[in-house]
Amino acid sequence: MPALAFDTAHLLAGGLVLVSFILLYQDRLSSLLTIYALHATLLAGSVAWQAEVQNAPHLYVTAAIALGFKAIVIPVSLRHIVIRLGIHREIENVVGTGLTMLGGMGLVALSMVVMLKAAAMADPLAREDLAFALAVVLLGLLLMVTRRNAVSQVVGFMSLENGLVLAATGAKGMPLVVEISVAFSILIAFIVIGIFLFRIRERFDTVDVQALDRFRGELR
Amino acid sequence: MIAPFADTLPAVLLIPVAAAALLAILPGYRFGAGLNVAASFLTLLAALALFTGVRPEPGGYLFIDDLNIVFIVLNNFVGFTTSVFSATYIGHELRTGRVTARHLRFYHAMYQMLLFAMNLALVANNIGVMWVSVELATLTTVIMVGLYRTHEALEAAWKYFILGSVGIGLALFGTIIVYVAAQAVIGAGEESMVWTSLVAHAAAFDPALLNVAFVFLLLGYGTKVGLAPLHAWLPDAHAEGPTPISAVLSGLLLNVALYAVLRFKILMAANAAAVAPGPLMVTMGLGSALFASLMLYRRRDIKRMFAYSSIEHMGIITFAFGMGGPLANFAGLLHMTMHSLTKSGIFFAVGHIAQVKGTQRIAEIGGLTESHPWLGWGLVLGVVAIAGLPPLGIFTSEFLVVSATFGRAPLLALLLVAVLLIAFGALLLRLNGLAFGAPRGNSAPAEASYVPMFIHLSLVLVAGFYLPGALVAWFQHVSALLG
Numbered sequence: 107m108p109a110l111a112f113d114t115a116h117l118l119a120g121g122l123v124l125v126s127f128i129l130l131y132q133d134r135l136s137s138l139l140t141i142y143a144l145h146a147t148l149l150a151g152s153v154a155w156q157a158e159v160q161n162a163p164h165l166y167v168t169a170a171i172a173l174g175f176k177a178i179v180i181p182v183s184l185r186h187i188v189i190r191l192g193i194h195r196e197i198e199n200v201v202g203t204g205l206t207m208l209g210g211m212g213l214v215a216l217s218m219v220v221m222l223k224a225a226a227m228a229d230p231l232a233r234e235d236l237a238f239a240l241a242v243v244l245l246g247l248l249l250m251v252t253r254r255n256a257v258s259q260v261v262g263f264m265s266l267e268n269g270l271v272l273a274a275t276g277a278k279g280m281p282l283v284v285e286i287s288v289a290f291s292i293l294i295a296f297i298v299i300g301i302f303l304f305r306i307r308e309r310f311d312t313v314d315v316q317a318l319d320r321f322r323g324e325l326r
Numbered sequence: 327m328i329a330p331f332a333d334t335l336p337a338v339l340l341i342p343v344a345a346a347a348l349l350a351i352l353p354g355y356r357f358g359a360g361l362n363v364a365a366s367f368l369t370l371l372a373a374l375a376l377f378t379g380v381r382p383e384p385g386g387y388l389f390i391d392d393l394n395i396v397f398i399v400l401n402n403f404v405g406f407t408t409s410v411f412s413a414t415y416i417g418h419e420l421r422t423g424r425v426t427a428r429h430l431r432f433y434h435a436m437y438q439m440l441l442f443a444m445n446l447a448l449v450a451n452n453i454g455v456m457w458v459s460v461e462l463a464t465l466t467t468v469i470m471v472g473l474y475r476t477h478e479a480l481e482a483a484w485k486y487f488i489l490g491s492v493g494i495g496l497a498l499f500g501t502i503i504v505y506v507a508a509q510a511v512i513g514a515g516e517e518s519m520v521w522t523s524l525v526a527h528a529a530a531f532d533p534a535l536l537n538v539a540f541v542f543l544l545l546g547y548g549t550k551v552g553l554a555p556l557h558a559w560l561p562d563a564h565a566e567g568p569t570p571i572s573a574v575l576s577g578l579l580l581n582v583a584l585y586a587v588l589r590f591k592i593l594m595a596a597n598a599a600a601v602a603p604g605p606l607m608v609t610m611g612l613g614s615a616l617f618a619s620l621m622l623y624r625r626r627d628i629k630r631m632f633a634y635s636s637i638e639h640m641g642i643i644t645f646a647f648g649m650g651g652p653l654a655n656f657a658g659l660l661h662m663t664m665h666s667l668t669k670s671g672i673f674f675a676v677g678h679i680a681q682v683k684g685t686q687r688i689a690e691i692g693g694l695t696e697s698h699p700w701l702g703w704g705l706v707l708g709v710v711a712i713a714g715l716p717p718l719g720i721f722t723s724e725f726l727v728v729s730a731t732f733g734r735a736p737l738l739a740l741l742l743v744a745v746l747l748i749a750f751g752a753l754l755l756r757l758n759g760l761a762f763g764a765p766r767g768n769s770a771p772a773e774a775s776y777v778p779m780f781i782h783l784s785l786v787l788v789a790g791f792y793l794p795g796a797l798v799a800w801f802q803h804v805s806a807l808l809g
Contacts, residue, residue: 224538225506225535227510227534228532228535229510236506256484267495270495278514279515280502
């Protein structure tokens with residue numbers, strides 16, 4: 107049974123890394139949001155499995171938040187915003203897809219090397235989980251730096267947060283305070299982002315961050 | 327006499343929260359500004375009372391010790407003087423139509439939320455709570471930086487938000503790894519996130535995990551300190567937000583993030599097998615200081631220039647704490663205090679200067695000592711202080727940093743002196759144009775309260791001549807704690 111527990115956790119966490127890769131090469135906002143919903147669903151599955159394995163029922167709450175809020179509410183409302191702004195067309199990538207994917211592979215290799223070595227003494231389930239979580243976090247960062255569009259940067263940030271939740275649930279018995287707060291912080295972050303998007307819409311009719319760059323303080 | 331003050335710790339947190347709630351619902355900017363000042367003053371009193379009271383036992387979430395009390399008092403003192411400055415500043419902003427009355431209500435509520443978040447980060451005895459409160463402080467300042475809703479303000483707020491979130495994400499990852507390391511020794515549950523028990527058991531933690539965690543924590547919280555290479559948000563956020571926020575950012579929020587780094591440094595030091603955190607902090611600190619001092623030369627915006635000066639000084643402070651040892655830690659603490667007081671004092675002056683001149687561009691500001699003697703000489707005093715000239719307080723602390731370094735790493739000390747001289751040159755060069763010569767540019771009569779600015783600057787001046795024995799003894803004690 108422990109072997110099954112371990113393998114399933116491995117499968118789900120590994121799936122999260124894979125979906126992070128899929129996020130990297132989406133060039134349409136609407137498909138980016140769909141894949142993000144898949145990302146959050148996998149996270150919910152992974153968290154729920156950890157709750158089962160660790161016999162920690164409070165983790166089901168985190169799983170439910172991931173499923174309800176991150177996999178459904180956020181993608182739906184972001185899609186709503188995107189359509190209302192009329193920007194559900196292509197998104198420009200700063201670097202080419204091939205280069206981004208290569209960079210992503212490098213980051214995943216890096217996180218495996220670092221975490222598997224550093225956490226050699228820790229319990230194997232936590233160790234693998236941390237390694238995958240770091241990979242998801244770094245891929246989220248990569249997504250954020252390779253995109254110029256505000257909405258896709260937000261998606262990158264949210265996939266980064268998913269990696270953090272994965273790490274937090276993998277750490278055995280980490281107090282509930284933190285999980286709730288992570289979920290809460292995403293809520294707050296989303297509100298902030300919402301305000302921003304609306305303000306940007308008010309002023310520019312675009313959510314392309316590059317349009318903002320032109321107004322850099324010192325280039326006046 | 328002592329008994330009534332026994333436990334003002336909750337008050338330090340509850341007053342700002344209550345004030346934030348009140349400010350959010352009550353209309354009227356005059357009233358709001360007054361309430362803001364009153365609440366900040368009460369919080370300052372509660373913070374000062376922490377010195378006199380019997381210290382409560384460290385709880386699972388909150389605690390007071392000799393280190394954080396210094397930060398709390400400094401935090402609330404500058405919070406209070408800035409609220410006084412803000413009261414005169416925002417009236418002008420409202421009249422010129424840069425903000426509406428509704429925005430101001432929001433602004434005052436957010437100001438108190440920010441004070442609450444910073445106080446909570448300082449008194450937190452739990453690495454999770456500390457993380458949450460630093461994140462809360464970041465979000466409130468993001469909103470305030472975007473207050474003016476101009477293109478520049480939005481871009482600054484967006485950049486701050488993105489970089490701040492990245493930093494905070496990295497810090498959370500580090501926090502989780504610390505928990506994983508602690509959990510193997512202390513056992514699963516709350517206890518493995520409590521500072522006091524973490525430090526007590528740190529010797530038995532897995533050093534490899536602690537090393538990885540510290541790298542993430544230093545990068546994550548270092549983003550908030552404004553250390554290069556993740557400093558890019560800082561100049562924009564300082565330049566485009568309301569000036570009281572620039573003062574609070576430079577004077578306080580950077581310190582709070584540094585406090586988090588210091589806490590984890592103490593944790594690392596308690597484990598003999600873990601890598602020494604000092605060299606990492608020395609490298610990042612010196613790198614940031616060098617970078618920022620070079621960047622000072624090309625600034626055209628007055629607030630942006632002082633923002634780079636903040637990066638430089640935070641770099642020097644991180645450097646001093648990275649060197650470690652009683653003398654360097656003492657110098658770091660003193661420099662941090664002096665920098666907070668001076669830099670917020672400078673921003674008080676700069677805020678009024680930008681208002682009377684109607685611009686922040688250095689090229690359009692000149693001859694201030696002639697057109698506005700109080701503001702002009704206030705700025706001169708502030709810049710002379712921040713550039714590290716004797717006899718002001720920053721000279722003392724920088725001298726201590728340099729001399730503490732000379733004994734142990736002469737080459738690093740030389741590099742540090744070079745950084746100080748580069749920054750010194752840039753600041754005096756700009757000061758000459760800003761303060762002296764014939765008045766340039768628009769000019770409106772100043773309607774400002776100079777009290778907060780001169781209180782800060784005279785404290786710095788006094789500290790250059792004389793430090794009270796009790797303060798020195800306290801700082802020495804804290805320096806020993808920092809290891």
